[in-house]
Amino acid sequence: MTSLPSEVDVAIIGAGAAGLGAARALEHSGLSTIVLEARERVGGRAHTIMAAPDITFDLGCGWLHSADRNSFVKIADQLNFEIDKTRPPWREQAFDAAFPVKERADFIEALDAFYDRAEEAAKNGRDQAASAFLDPGNRWNPMIDAISTYVNGCELDRVSILDMAAYEDTEINWRVRRGYGALMAAYGAPVPLAPNCNVTRIDHAGPRVRIETSQGTLTADKVIVTVPTNLIADEAIRFHPALPAKMDAARGLPLGLADKVLLALDEPDALPKDGNLRGATMRTKMGTYHLRPFGQACIEGYFGGRFARELEDAGDGALAAQSIDEIVAFLGNDFRRKLKPLTESRWAHDPFARGSYSHALPGHAGMRAVLAAPIDGRLFFAGEATSPNFFSTAHGARDSGERAAAEVVASLAKP
Ligand SMILES: Cc1cc2nc3c(=O)[nH]c(=O)nc-3n(C[C@H](O)[C@H](O)[C@H](O)COP(=O)(O)OP(=O)(O)OC[C@H]3O[C@@H](n4cnc5c(N)ncnc54)[C@H](O)[C@@H]3O)c2cc1C
Secondary structure (H helix, E strand, C coil), X not given: CCCCCCEEEEEEECCCHHHHHHHHHCCCCCCCEEEECCCCCCCCCCCEEEEECXXXXXXXXXXXXXXXXXXXXXXXXHCCCCEECCCCCCCCCCCHHHCCHHHHHHHHHHHHXXXXXXXXXXXXXXXXXXXXXXXXXXXXXXXXXXXXXXXXXXXXXXXEHHHHHHCCCCCCCEEECCCHHHHHHHHHCCCCEECCCCEEEEECCCCCEEEEECCEEEEEEEEEECCCHHHHHCCCCEEECCCHHHHHHHHHCCEECEEEEEEEECCHHHCCCCEEEECCCCCCCCCEEEECHHHCCEEEEEEEXXXXXXXXXXXXXXXXXXXXXHHHHHHCHHHHHHEEEEEEXXXXXXXXXXXXXXXXXXXXXXXXXXXXXXXXXXXXECCHHHCCCCCCCHHHHHHHHHHHHHHHHHHHHCC
C-alpha cells in the first residue's frame, strides 16, 4: 500500500485486471507509477471470498476462458495457483428427467444453428441485432435468449452480431482452484497502490495531467484509464476538456448484468460433482446452476440480463429465494431444507462496476477500437471493453492493460 504521491510519471486508474496488467508491465520501465483504486482491495470484478470456512467462491470472474490463449494460465503457474481443467458442464444436465437427452440434443442443435446464422451474416460486415437471427417461432428461442443473458449479460436484441463474431472462443475453459480473484490479488500484490482513492476528475488542459481524487490531487505525465464503461458513460469521472467520442463509445458498449448466488448444500453426495442444472427449459427468466463446483458442498446459481436486474432490484435474498424455488421444482421439495443461502453478488448496484461485462449494442461493434485509442499521447485507455477479441473477460482486460502500457512507453520514445 502506498500513500498518494503529489506527482508521478504514469497514473493508472483502477486496480482490476487491466490496471494491474498495465502496472506490472511498467514495473521495470524506470517510470514512477501509481494505481489509483476506489475500493480498498485490488481485483475489481475479480473477487474471491471464502463463503464458508471450506467454500471458495468467485463473486465475479471464475473461468479462464479460451484457456489455451489466456495469459492468466501462465501467471497461475508462476504463482503456484492450481488450475482445474475439468470440462465445464454447460451443455449437460445432471438429471435427465428435468431435461431429457433428446430434448437437450434438439435445443443444442437450435442453439448452434442460431450461432451459425448470426456468424454467417456477420461476414458481410453489416451490423444487426443478434435477435434477428432467431428462427421465428422456434420453441427454443426463449432459452437461446437465456443463454445470451449469461454470455453477454443481456438479451439478444441488445447484442451486435459483428461484436459477437469478433470474440475468440477456443472453447477451452479452466478454473483456478483457489479462485480467479485470489489469483488476481496475488498478481497485483507488487503494484504501487493507492486504495480508497476515488478519481473524480481528470484535467488534461495543462502541460501535466491533473487528477482529482477522494485522497487529494496529483499530477501525472501519462494516465491510463481502466474503469468500466458504465462509469465513463455516467461521467463518474469527468474529463476536462470533455471527451465526447469516448463517452459515445462507452455508451455503445454498456455493461450487461450477470449475478451469482451461492447456496450451501446439506447431504452433498445426493448431487453430482461439477454437474449442471437449468432452472427451467422453455423461458428466458431463469437461473442456471453449477452443482458442487470443485466437489464443494454448495450450488452456484447464475442469472443474467433483465431478470438479474429485477432480482437485484428486489433486494438482498431475492436471487437465493428464486434459486431455491427453481431447484426444488426439479429435485423435489425435500431439497428445500438442504439448501441455505450463503451469499450473492450485486454487480449492478456496485458503484465502481455498475454492471458485469460489456457488450456492443447493434451498430456499435467498432466502438471498442474508439474507446481503446489514446488521446494526445497522454491519456490511454484499457479495460475489458477495449479488447478487440477477448472483451468481457479478465484475460482480455489484463492484456489490454499491457497494450496500454506499451503505448505509454512508445509515446515516450517519440522525439
Ligand atoms: C458475475 C461475473 C462473472 C464473470 N465471469 C467471468 C469469467 O468466468 N471469466 C472471465 O474471464 N471474465 C468474467 N467476468 C468478467 C471479468 O470479471 C471482467 O471482464 C474483468 O475482471 C474486468 O477487468 P477490468 O480491469 O477491465 O475492470 P474492473 O475489474 O472493473 O477494474 C476497474 C477498477 O476500477 C476501479 N474504479 C472504478 N471507478 C473508479 C474511480 N472513479 N476511481 C478509482 N478507481 C475506480 C474499480 O473499483 C475496479 O477495481 C465476470 C464478471 C462478472 C461480474
